[in-house]
Amino acid sequence: MLDPRWNTFLVLCETMNYTRAAERLCLTQPAVTHHIHYLEDHYGCRLFSYEGKVLRLTDAGVRLREYTRSLAYNSQKIEAAMAVAAPVSLRVGASKTIGEFVIAPKVERFLRDHPEASFSLMVDNTQVLLRALEAGRLDFALVEGFFERSRYETRLCRQEAFFGVCSPGHRLAGRTVAMEELEGERLLIRETGSGTRAIFEEALRRQNRTLRSFPSVATISDFSTIKSLVADGLGVSFLYAPVVERELAQGTLARFDLAETLMSGSFCFVCLKDNLFAQSWADWME
Incomplete structure (x- = not known):
């Protein structure tokens, strides 16, 4: 179960606006500010700063965002896995080459093996998929081309x-x-x-x-x-x-x-770092 203050932090990272973050979270703006100040006091560093009137993440804030994204994803998947009689759920992203010309047999096998599963496939270009992955809208992505691999768990699927x-x-x-x-x-x-x-x-x-x-x-x-x-x-x-x-x-x-x-x-499997389900998802392409 994810600490609500980390969730507040992630929503503020997306909106970069305290008022919009408060509206999305159904909190007051002072409550959002209190959550962020708590995290800054806990970690002993500033997470956000203003450049003029524009809110920016500090370097420490960027690091915490990367760690917390993985925690939020794992928390969500564990909650789903522990639910009584929870059906299998899988949200996959595929770049256009893979989505249109490679992945169909994998999808067919998954749906045949898991007839009750909730499944979605998002086909788009690599950069769009990586942003969706970071936002928690995908479990993993199968992408081509170049990207900053140090930010993710990756595995080479094929050349x-x-x-x-x-x-x-x-x-x-x-x-x-x-x-x-x-x-x-x-x-x-x-x-x-x-x-x-x-x-x-x-x-x-x-x-x-x-x-x-x-x-x-x-x-x-x-x-x-x-x-x-x-x-x-x-x-x-x-x-x-x-x-x-x-x-x-x-x-x-x-x-x-x-x-x-x-x-x-290279066609690569990509998911968030420290993803507890990375190994089982990576096997999906084999």
């Missing part, structure tokens, strides 16, 4: 090939090409925050380039639209192997690679 795709009749089809040759193409790429985009941007940085190196860049969040446009010869893209496996086999898309730029990406 996936990542390469260029174009229409079958395109001049790049089946070739290994230099970056200079690619720069003349219209690039179709996912939105900022997606793991797919992060992998490609990192490959560009390794060759001292950015997306500004391309004369035409179209940002599209939907895989189906990207693949359709590429198949019609309206641009090229870079995607994980599972996303285009069927199209490559059918011959509606073709692969190409970048010279001196071997690309691959």
Whole structure:
């Protein structure tokens, strides 16, 4: 059972406003202030400070927020586990590549094994999922791309090939090409925050380039639209192997690679640090 003062602290971290925190908690503003002062006195440090009229977390406040998020999550899950005849509950996040092209067999197996379970799957880009995880809206997430791993419990699930795709009749089809040759193409790429985009941007940085190196860049969040446009010869893209496996086999898309730029990406299990359920959840992907 989580100490109410820690819950007050977490809500204030979300709202960064004493009045809104009090409204959400159904407390008076002085009560919220008292809870925060108690924690500051207990730990012997300031947790919040004002910069002008803007409330900010101190470094100590940031550390306590990370610890308390895990405590709040574990407390919630223990309460649910101890409830009489409580059904299994699982809230999973998956980045778009994993959610659309990898995770379906895992979900089917879980629902078959737990017919009474409460289950939800949130499919979004990596950064959105990590924010939902930190807010306690997910039990764990399966993500791709780059993120600050030191903030979470993580496990590598699998490595996936990542390469260029174009229409079958395109001049790049089946070739290994230099970056200079690619720069003349219209690039179709996912939105900022997606793991797919992060992998490609990192490959560009390794060759001292950015997306500004391309004369035409179209940002599209939907895989189906990207693949359709590429198949019609309206641009090229870079995607994980599972996303285009069927199209490559059918011959509606073709692969190409970048010279001196071997690309691959990690699919990772991620949950809050010190999560008591991390091991059992991590086994879910195996």
